[in-house]
Structure formats: C-alpha cells, structure tokens
Amino acid sequence: MGSSNSQMSQGNGHQPRGHREAMRMVPTRAVLDRSLDASKAQDGYEFQAKLAKKVQLENGPELPEGTILVGKVEKDDMNEPGEAKLALRFTQARLKDGQVVPIKATIVGVFRDNGSDPNGFPVSAGDTVPNSWNDGTLQVDQINVMSGVDLHSKISSRNSGVFVSKTKHDMTIPANSELALAIAQRHQSMGMGNM
Secondary structure: OOEEEEEOOOOOOOOOOOHHHHHOOEEEEEEEOOOEEOOOOOOOOEEEEEEOOOEEOOOOOEEOOOOEEEEEEEOOOOOOOOOEEEEEEEEEEEOOOOOEEEEEEEEEEEEOOOEEOOOOOEEOOOOOOOOOOOOOOOEEEEEEEEOOEEEEEEOOOOOOEEEEEOOOOOOEEOOOOEEEEEEEEOOHHHOOOOO
16 A cells, blocks of 8 residues: 555644535445556446445444445546546446446545455455545545555545556556445435536
8 A cells, every 4th residue: 555645634724625514425435346547437337346245334324245336437536647647436336236326536546456364364455454544534645555656635526536656557457346436315405516
C-alpha cells in the first residue's frame, strides 16, 4: 500500500466542504469483480464491486455482505494532472432481493489481492489493513497505491475517486482489488444534484 495523506477539518469557524456528507457516511470495503483498464474503460463504462461485509447505512438500510455496488467511469471533476486517468463514481447498491439503493461512496484506500502470506495461508485484499476512515477525513491522496499510480478522492467530489499516473499512458486496476470506502445512502441534500 502507498502512503496516505488525509485532510482533516480546519478550525477556522467554517465547516469544510464535504463535512455534512462525511457525517452521514460509514466505512466499508468492496472487491472489484474485474479489472479496470484506463485505455479501454471510456466515460459511461459500468463496473461493479461486491461488499466484503454487511454495512448499516446511517439513516438508511442495511446492505448485506455480497451486495453489488454499481458505478461508472466518469470525467475527472477534480482536474488531476496526469498521463492516464480513471475517474470512478459509485451510484447504487443492488441487493440480492432486487432492491436498488442510491448511494454516495468515496474511495478512501485501495489494496491489491496479495494471494497468500509467507505461511501459505490465503490473504484477501485489505485483510491486513482495516478501513480506518472517519468523518474527519474529507480528502485522501494515496500515493503509489499501485506502481506509478496515485489515488485522489474528496468527500465533496461527485466522483468516488480518481486514479492518476503521471508517468504511464496505460493503467489498470486489477480484478479482486479491494476498495476501502466511505458510503452513505444518497439523498438530494448530499449535494449530488440531479445524479
């Protein structure tokens, strides 16, 4: 895992942008079902990730383990500089009973599938590092999350996160990568407009 730099609330008397949204979000983890290649996944390309454990949304339903989180590749609304970019936005959770819950999710960490530990026991992505996100973390800049690839995300952004490479023209997020998320049921009051 790369290093992480998080922006915390500032004591200037104002609530930082994204603070109200963060107060409604809870930490969780999900695993990508297939790889995402920046050169092939154009705007509007749909992708999915599966919840690793059940999560109770603040003032919303419980999302059981295995719930499918659906998202799309979008334009980078943070305008991050780089040779290759992949901006992702989760928009809904699909429960096994067919219910669809609109969501707002921010990617707060990425962990690659490690295969096995030195003793040969299987280690799933993220098993060794818990999702330690809290509602005071409004921005994440995870540097070198994958070789030459950085993650940038903000609670206030419409996108869930933007993966950027400043050195590569090709960039892939491998299948079975685990995404640490801050997630909430989406409401109009979350500043998501006409999403």
